[in-house]
Amino acid sequence: MASEKTLFEEDIANQKNEKPAPKRRRTADEMATKQREISVSEFFTKNRHLLGFDSPLKSLLTAVKEAVDNSLDACEEAGILPELLVEIQQVNEKHYRMIVEDNGPGVVKEQIGKIFGKLLYGSKFHKLSQSRGQQGIGISAAGMYGQLTTGKPVRIVSRTSARKKPIEIFMGIDTAKNKPEIHSEENIEWDKKHGTRIEIEMEAKHQKGVRSIDMYLKQTAIANPHLTLHYIAPGEEKITYERNVRVLPPETEEIKPHPHGVELGRLIAMLKNTNCRSLSGFLQEEFCRVGPKVAKNIISGAAAGLTEKSYPTRIARGAASSLHDSIQAAKISSPPTTCIAPIGEELILKGLKKEIEADFYVAATRPASVYRGNPFLIEAGIAYGKPGGVGLEVEEESGRIKKRKSKVDVTQDLVGAGDDPARLLRFANRVPLQYQQSACAINKGIIGTNWKSYGLTQPRGSLPIAPMVIFVHIASVWVPFTSESKEAIASYDEILKEIKLALRECGRKLGIHIRKGKRIKREFDKRSHIEKYIPHIGVALQDILDLTNDDRDNTVETLEDVLHKSRKF
Ligand SMILES: Nc1ncnc2c1ncn2[C@@H]1O[C@H](COP(=O)(O)OP(=O)(O)O)[C@@H](O)[C@H]1O
Numbered sequence: 383m384a385s386e387k388t389l390f391e392e393d394i395a396n397q398k399n400e401k402p403a404p405k406r407r408r409t410a411d412e413m414a415t416k417q418r419e420i421s422v423s424e425f426f427t428k429n430r431h432l433l434g435f436d437s438p439l440k441s442l443l444t445a446v447k448e449a450v451d452n453s454l455d456a457c458e459e460a461g462i463l464p465e466l467l468v469e470i471q472q473v474n475e476k477h478y479r480m481i482v483e484d485n486g487p488g489v490v491k492e493q494i495g496k497i498f499g500k501l502l503y504g505s506k507f508h509k510l511s512q513s514r515g516q517q518g519i520g521i522s523a524a525g526m527y528g529q530l531t532t533g534k535p536v537r538i539v540s541r542t543s544a545r546k547k548p549i550e551i552f553m554g555i556d557t558a559k560n561k562p563e564i565h566s567e568e569n570i571e572w573d574k575k576h577g578t579r580i581e582i583e584m585e586a587k588h589q590k591g592v593r594s595i596d597m598y599l600k601q602t603a604i605a606n607p608h609l610t611l612h613y614i615a616p617g618e619e620k621i622t623y624e625r626n627v628r629v630l631p632p633e634t635e636e637i638k639p640h641p642h643g644v645e646l647g648r649l650i651a652m653l654k655n656t657n658c659r660s661l662s663g664f665l666q667e668e669f670c671r672v673g674p675k676v677a678k679n680i681i682s683g684a685a686a687g688l689t690e691k692s693y694p695t696r697i698a699r700g701a702a703s704s705l706h707d708s709i710q711a712a713k714i715s716s717p718p719t720t721c722i723a724p725i726g727e728e729l730i731l732k733g734l735k736k737e738i739e740a741d742f743y744v745a746a747t748r749p750a751s752v753y754r755g756n757p758f759l760i761e762a763g764i765a766y767g768k769p770g771g772v773g774l775e776v777e778e779e780s781g782r783i784k785k786r787k788s789k790v791d792v793t794q795d796l797v798g799a800g801d802d803p804a805r806l807l808r809f810a811n812r813v814p815l816q817y818q819q820s821a822c823a824i825n826k827g828i829i830g831t832n833w834k835s836y837g838l839t840q841p842r843g844s845l846p847i848a849p850m851v852i853f854v855h856i857a858s859v860w861v862p863f864t865s866e867s868k869e870a871i872a873s874y875d876e877i878l879k880e881i882k883l884a885l886r887e888c889g890r891k892l893g894i895h896i897r898k899g900k901r902i903k904r905e906f907d908k909r910s911h912i913e914k915y916i917p918h919i920g921v922a923l924q925d926i927l928d929l930t931n932d933d934r935d936n937t938v939e940t941l942e943d944v945l946h947k948s949r950k951f
């Protein structure tokens with residue numbers, strides 16, 4: 383009845399000519415009884431796809447990736463040349479066991495629980511430095527997925543020095559509390575002097591191919607030439623990727639945030655939490671590239687009565703906003719780039735040559751640049767070849783052009799066939815990225831590059847069509863992933879620009895190689911044509927000039943020599 387409807391309901395009902403909305407069923411008080419905190423573990427158990435644990439196939443790869451990332455980060459931080467073992471064992475039709483063992487510094491007993499059994503717990507989130515992990519959810523999420531799908535605890539073995547006993551811990555996660563649940567803890571024998579071994583059983587699928595663990599490890603070996611990696615796939619022999627170099631990547635410094643990269647909310651939180659007693663001191667202490675002069679400029683540029691002596695914790699929101707504007711407007715030099723370690727052109731080439739058979743290789747490392755106040759650096763490499771096809775080659779000794787089988791092994795999964803799009807190898811802080819290629823800035827940078835000008839075919843809005851592998855690495859103190867599963871790089875303008883510049887450097891050299899190849903091919907075709915007729919000319923000359931058979935053969939040989947010696951390249 384009209385009298386029972388509110389004006390608003392009546393209005394809507396009239397407008398839509400529909401029934402009025404149903405009466406309220408619950409009160410705010412009743413609802414309040416259902417409102418409670420959500421633990422981060424519960425959140426990520428329900429949303430495990432956000433962390434890369436959606437399909438059984440992907441989950442196994444994600445777990446291996448998280449463990450390998452951690453092992454490499456830990457070895458490098460401890461100054462140890464990494465030697466890793468990755469083993470996948472099939473437990474039954476649906477369950478697999480992942481084992482990752484390293485020769486790193488180990489984890490102290492008291493920390494093992496939190497590291498492997500608590501989400502959002504780690505050493506890398508709060509610092510700005512180049513590392514593979516950053517969120518503190520990697521390995522604990524893998525353990526949680528294992529527990530969820532098999533009910534089995536995670537096994538960890540760790541030893542921190544030859545003088546200490548190795549410890550073995552079986553543990554799970556209490557997801558409601560986001561806390562570790564230690565099932566057992568005891569000292570065992572272990573032949574390693576120091577290191578960590580983690581075993582997780584999980585529902586999984588194992589297969590070979592483009593996004594397989596095999597491919598991921600191969601790419602890890604390319605981007606980490608200082609790593610020796612042993613891999614045992616289910617039911618297979620151990621394979622080993624030997625290290626290319628015996629030095630660790632240069633140690634990178636941790637940096638403070640750059641003022642231009644700080645958002646207003648973060649600035650307010652920093653002001654609230656600082657121990658500094660003056661605004662000038664705060665700016666100099668908490669940020670990089672701010673000295674007394676820059677601090678003075680920033681503060682005088684801000685309205686709202688701020689002075690160098692203003693007490694940071696008492697700065698109100700309005701004043702903070704004005705300070706933020708002034709920071710953005712101030713001239714501040716770019717952040718230091720000593721915090722980034724590129725792989726370097728030489729090692730990229732070495733890595734590509736070792737793992738990918740191709741005819742031509744090129745690499746380029748760009749100088750560091752900055753997005754949102756975070757230093758980053760792009761490097762690119764190309765391996766180009768003709769899989770399965772016949773190539774042309776200049777024979778070194780005789781200078782003759784000859785046909786030869788291409789070096790490229792067609793069974794190699796990394797290089798596609800000649801009419802396939804180029805294959806991409808994407809890396810962030812030396813970690814291969816396997817999924818979400820089309821959402822990634824690297825993919826966009828490649829599509830946005832004009833490969834036709836380097837002699838390749840490229841359909842509009844697509845990757846170039848060529849038997850080639852394009853390698854792109856972004857190194858940064860904070861890699862802007864599009865999600866927590868760390869699969870694709872966000873498309874900041876600065877990052878896209880640098881990707882294109884790196885590709886252009888490689889592309890130009892590739893273009894020269896391809897053009898040279900085309901010239902050789904044209905000349906080869908013409909020569910083959912003429913070569914076919916030379917014996918006939920010999921016979922014709924013999925006929926006209928009454929030559930002996932020997933003279934005829936000598937003439938044919940001379941003509942063939944002239945043809946080959948006159949080649950232009
Ligand atoms: N194999 C390992 N050796 C030594 N320390 C490790 C190892 N794995 C993990 N850690 C420590 O545990 C922390 C948590 O790891 P993780 O959950 O993957 O988060 P993140 O790598 O993002 O920091 C790391 O920051 C590191 O300090």
Ligand SMILES: [Mg+2]
Nearest residue numbers: 452515520521
């Ligand atoms: Mg990690």
